[in-house]
Amino acid sequence: MNSKNIGWGLFWVVIGTLLILRNFDLLCFEINWNLILRFWPVILIFAGVNSLLKSSANTRIHWLMPVLIIFLLLLVLMKGLTWNNRFKTTDSSSKINTSKDYSFIVENTTNVNSASLHFSGGAAHFSILDSTNLLFAANLPMSGSGYHMEQEQTDSITNITLQMDGDADIHLDDKKWNDNQVTLQLNNKPVWDLDFELGAGQVDFDLSNYKIHQLDIDAGAASLDLKLPGKENATVNINAGASSIIIRVPKEINCELNIDAVLSSKSLVGFEMVDDNYYVSKSNLPNAKKINLNIDAGVSSVEIIKY
DSSP states (O other): OOGGGHHHHHHHHHHHHHHHHHHTTSSOEEEOHHHHHTTTTHHHHHHHHHHHHHHOSOGGGGGHHHHHHHHHHHHHHHHHEEEOOTTOOOOGGGSOOSGGGOSEEEOOOTTOOEEEEEEEOOSEEEEEOSOOSSSEEEEOGGGGTTEEEEEEEETTEEEEEEEEOHHHHHHHHTSOGGGOEEEEEEOSSSEEEEEEEEOSEEEEEEOTTSEEEEEEEEESSEEEEEEOOOSSOEEEEEEESSOEEEEEEOTTSEEEEEEEOTTSEEEETTOEEEETTEEEEOOSSTTOOEEEEEEEESSOEEEEEEO
């Protein structure tokens, strides 16, 4: 066996084993592409060591490549993977049930027909829980310190802005993103416009019980699981970097998909290709609602599921 090939062989064996175990849910971890991409100079190191090995007549130096690759691989894994404890129990008392548990709330008024939310946050695990009798509620890390909220009321329209201060983002990034739990609740009576600017992390949004007019999500290196509603005609825009994207679309709605994801894997079951980046899914129901879905993704995996 050529000793120069041992290092690369070990590298691909370890990577393949990790991914296979993850695909079969035997390991549970998220890949932080932002951190992993910082290790691009490793390519230069590998090229330099490989050049030394080719020019060296001393075959005993060939052990250097396997050792170097294993060391750098372990470093990338420790920095770039976030491991989740799938069997971790949660204390039900930690869920937000009463107003005193919320970091921010907006009281509901009977004449609110439309509402908008602009939310901006750093690396975290973002989720939308069941609806609330309040108009809006949020439970944020550190009881909301580092965030500030603005509210504007115009006739029957309420506009809410909740965003992180610039200095707080640096503070939160010092922790694992999965330790930063951001949970949001909306009232399901108004028609919502939602705009999310999110950093790295995990995004679990179940919007199936809400009325959504427009949804915009701008995410970095994120794992996105989004369940869309079918109660209103809606426009959904998703802009993501290196991400895993799962979108659940109701079977009873019409959906037009524009997707720009050249470097991404795509699974679009139930969609018919009309043009290079244009797909449609048609409902058999008369007067079905329609979703215009626009996805701009970098190096990602995109999966659309009908439910």
